[in-house]
Amino acid sequence: MSTKHAKAAQRFISNREQEQWHNETLWFVRQKRDNMTMRIPEWEKLRDLAAKIKTHTIDDLIHYLETFSEAAESNGAIVHWAKDAQEHNEIVYGILKQHQVKKLVKSKSMLTEECLLNPYLIERGIEVVESDLGERILQLMGEHPSHIVMPAIHKKREEVGKLFEEKMDSEKGNSDPTYLTHTARKYLRNEFLTADAAMTGANFGIAQTGEVVVCTNEGNADMGTSLSKLHIVSMGIEKIIPDLASLSVFVRLLARSATGQPSTTYTSHYRRPIEGGEMHIVIVDNGRSSIQNTTGRDQILRCIRCGACMNTCPVYRRSGGYSYTYFIPGPIGINLGMLKSPKQHSDNLSACSLCFSCNNVCPAKIDLAGQIYRWRQQLDSFHKASTSKKLISQGMTFIFNRPDLYRVLLKMAPLINRLPRFLVYNRLNAWGYGRELPRFANESFNSMWRKGKIQKDNQ
Amino acid sequence: MSSKQDIIKNLHRSSKLIFPMPEITVEAVKFDDPVAGFLEISRFVGGDAVVLNEGDDINALIRSLYPDAEKIASNLPEITIASFNPDETDDPHNLNGVELAIVKGELGVAENGCVWIPQNVRQKALYFISENLVIILDKNKIVNNMHEAYEYVAGNGDYGFGVFISGPSKTADIEQALVIGAHGAKSVRVIIGNLS
Ligand code: SF4
Numbered sequence: 001m002s003t004k005h006a007k008a009a010q011r012f013i014s015n016r017e018q019e020q021w022h023n024e025t026l027w028f029v030r031q032k033r034d035n036m037t038m039r040i041p042e043w044e045k046l047r048d049l050a051a052k053i054k055t056h057t058i059d060d061l062i063h064y065l066e067t068f069s070e071a072a073e074s075n076g077a078i079v080h081w082a083k084d085a086q087e088h089n090e091i092v093y094g095i096l097k098q099h100q101v102k103k104l105v106k107s108k109s110m111l112t113e114e115c116l117l118n119p120y121l122i123e124r125g126i127e128v129v130e131s132d133l134g135e136r137i138l139q140l141m142g143e144h145p146s147h148i149v150m151p152a153i154h155k156k157r158e159e160v161g162k163l164f165e166e167k168m169d170s171e172k173g174n175s176d177p178t179y180l181t182h183t184a185r186k187y188l189r190n191e192f193l194t195a196d197a198a199m200t201g202a203n204f205g206i207a208q209t210g211e212v213v214v215c216t217n218e219g220n221a222d223m224g225t226s227l228s229k230l231h232i233v234s235m236g237i238e239k240i241i242p243d244l245a246s247l248s249v250f251v252r253l254l255a256r257s258a259t260g261q262p263s264t265t266y267t268s269h270y271r272r273p274i275e276g277g278e279m280h281i282v283i284v285d286n287g288r289s290s291i292q293n294t295t296g297r298d299q300i301l302r303c304i305r306c307g308a309c310m311n312t313c314p315v316y317r318r319s320g321g322y323s324y325t326y327f328i329p330g331p332i333g334i335n336l337g338m339l340k341s342p343k344q345h346s347d348n349l350s351a352c353s354l355c356f357s358c359n360n361v362c363p364a365k366i367d368l369a370g371q372i373y374r375w376r377q378q379l380d381s382f383h384k385a386s387t388s389k390k391l392i393s394q395g396m397t398f399i400f401n402r403p404d405l406y407r408v409l410l411k412m413a414p415l416i417n418r419l420p421r422f423l424v425y426n427r428l429n430a431w432g433y434g435r436e437l438p439r440f441a442n443e444s445f446n447s448m449w450r451k452g453k454i455q456k457d458n459q
Numbered sequence: 460m461s462s463k464q465d466i467i468k469n470l471h472r473s474s475k476l477i478f479p480m481p482e483i484t485v486e487a488v489k490f491d492d493p494v495a496g497f498l499e500i501s502r503f504v505g506g507d508a509v510v511l512n513e514g515d516d517i518n519a520l521i522r523s524l525y526p527d528a529e530k531i532a533s534n535l536p537e538i539t540i541a542s543f544n545p546d547e548t549d550d551p552h553n554l555n556g557v558e559l560a561i562v563k564g565e566l567g568v569a570e571n572g573c574v575w576i577p578q579n580v581r582q583k584a585l586y587f588i589s590e591n592l593v594i595i596l597d598k599n600k601i602v603n604n605m606h607e608a609y610e611y612v613a614g615n616g617d618y619g620f621g622v623f624i625s626g627p628s629k630t631a632d633i634e635q636a637l638v639i640g641a642h643g644a645k646s647v648r649v650i651i652g653n654l655s
Binding site for chain 2: 059061069180242247262283290
């Protein structure tokens with residue numbers, strides 16, 4: 001029985017060239033990250049601190065949320081609280097309606113993806129323009145991000161060139177990334193200049209000062225928020241950190257882990273609304289508080305969405321973001337999906353080889369693979385365990401409990417080498433797809449040992 | 460019950476269970492010569508910092524970097540090549556088309572080439588909307604790393620908006636090919652001089 005992930009991955013893999021490019025490109029990003037971290041002797045200390053600061057903040061989240069919202073309000077921001085996606089969308093729409101906003105420019109926010117904000121607003125007559133280049137490409141194509149930091153990583157330049165010919169009147173057949181980016185710059189500049197409101201996510205909310213920190217390379221968050229009088233921030237409750245000293249730890253980790261840069265181009269601190277304008281901060285729960293009070297699972301909230309676990313994951317690199325059923329892919333997405341709905345997203349659990357590479361790169365030291373392993377142990381309780389694997393396990397238990405039978409079977413194993421291919425490589429053997437079985441040795445180690453064929457090496 | 464109360468109610472709080480806040484003391488990277496460190500990393504991030512030597516004229520230096528710029532915005536009195544003062548505009552949209560903006564940075568960071576700018580112009584759009592940006596930085600105000608930088612930021616006044624900028628606006632969203640000039644300035648030059 002194949003999982004949904006395995007089936008979708010098969011489609012991705014069927015384009016060999018694209019699969020290889022995807023794999024190598026993300027591995028290159030991982031290597032850039034490594035080069036950066038090697039220049040920072042205190043790297044491990046930073047990861048350790050990040051994990052501890054987040055653990056502390058998440059444990060004492062009530063205190064920090066209150067501190068943050070009080071400070072933000074005294075700065076002149078308007079703070080809203082949303083229990084779930086629905087309430088978040090209603091609040092945002094309410095603010096836009098009150099200001100008679102026709103066009104909203106957005107910078108990248110995975111939270112608004114999570115809440116499905118765009119379709120909600122578009123249905124109600126608001127023009128929504130994603131301004132991050134990758135997000136804009138996908139919005140125009142009617143697709144969703146396949147990576148949380150590099151949303152359009154699955155798109156080829158030719159596809160983008162074609163899209164721009166149609167939507168931005170770019171030169172026919174020109175798919176040079178510089179040309180295309182500068183075309184989008186002109187086109188989006190106009191959108192910024194004609195927007196009535198700007199929306200951003202938040203990388204961090206600083207409890208002590210009530211400010212919101214957003215990190216971008218393109219400068220789109222700032223173009224939007226410095227031209228519009230209205231700025232709406234959408235922020236999950238787990239984004240809060242205590243103070244600027246804590247921020248120094250996370251800022252040093254984030255860009256290095258995400259893209260292998262020493263820092264993002266812009267690290268913007270929004271404290272007060274623009275002259276004569278308004279700044280709204282929507283603080284969103286949408287299931288996070290339930291994660292917070294589940295011991296062990298609460299560590300998932302430490303995530304700073306750097307994407308490093310995806311870049312290093314051998315399964316993600318070779319299966320692409322769309323192979324997962326949850327909108328966030330990779331090791332962190334497998335976990336978040338399970339926390340959202342085990343029934344709906346348990347198929348992603350198979351997208352892990354338990355190599356633990358993600359654990360080694362995660363700047364917040366989340367035990368991603370360990371958590372996946374634990375979910376697998378619970379699969380049966382959601383009636384999601386694979387029947388064929390269960391059968392095999394039962395069979396193995398039966399055999400391993402009967403040494404004589406085990407020895408007989410072991411003796412017979414080499415016979416498989418001589419079976420016709422169709423008997424070994426068929427629908428019943430999922431492990432036979434795309435790989436060759438190893439040959440069974442003619443004699444087992446056990447029997448060689450008994451016959452004294454194994455010589456001690458005395459040299 | 461308000462949503463805020465709902466959320467708070469759902470978050471557990473058992474003071475016994477709270478993991479303690481760690482002490483943030485990091486033996487972080489330091490530079491023998493922070494100015495040299497800043498210059499090097501600045502080149503790496505596409506920022507191209509330049510040093511203003513003692514006795515050199517800052518206006519002449521900027522002019523040599525941007526010989527063709529005509530629409531030049533600056534609110535700094537010492538910048539005589541500015542063609543207008545951006546603080547006089549009420550509407551940030553009017554700043555579209557500025558070829559060069561010249562602003563002051565308050566602190567440089569040697570580990571990543573960032574410059575801290577707490578809003579010091581009336582329209583913060585200026586930092587992002589102009590085609591090119593020159594940031595003037597005092598060479599005595601370059602710290603080693605972000606820990607030192609945030610210590611400074613926390614201890615030095617209130618800002619409504621502030622930004623760390625390192626290099627020009629960039630993207631790699633099309634096939635991971637690095638392109639300079641996404642939405643913000645296409646070039647950023649930091650001029651480091653002895654301003655104190
Ligand atoms: S789980 Fe860790 S590595 Fe993955 S995105 Fe979150 S912070 Fe980054």
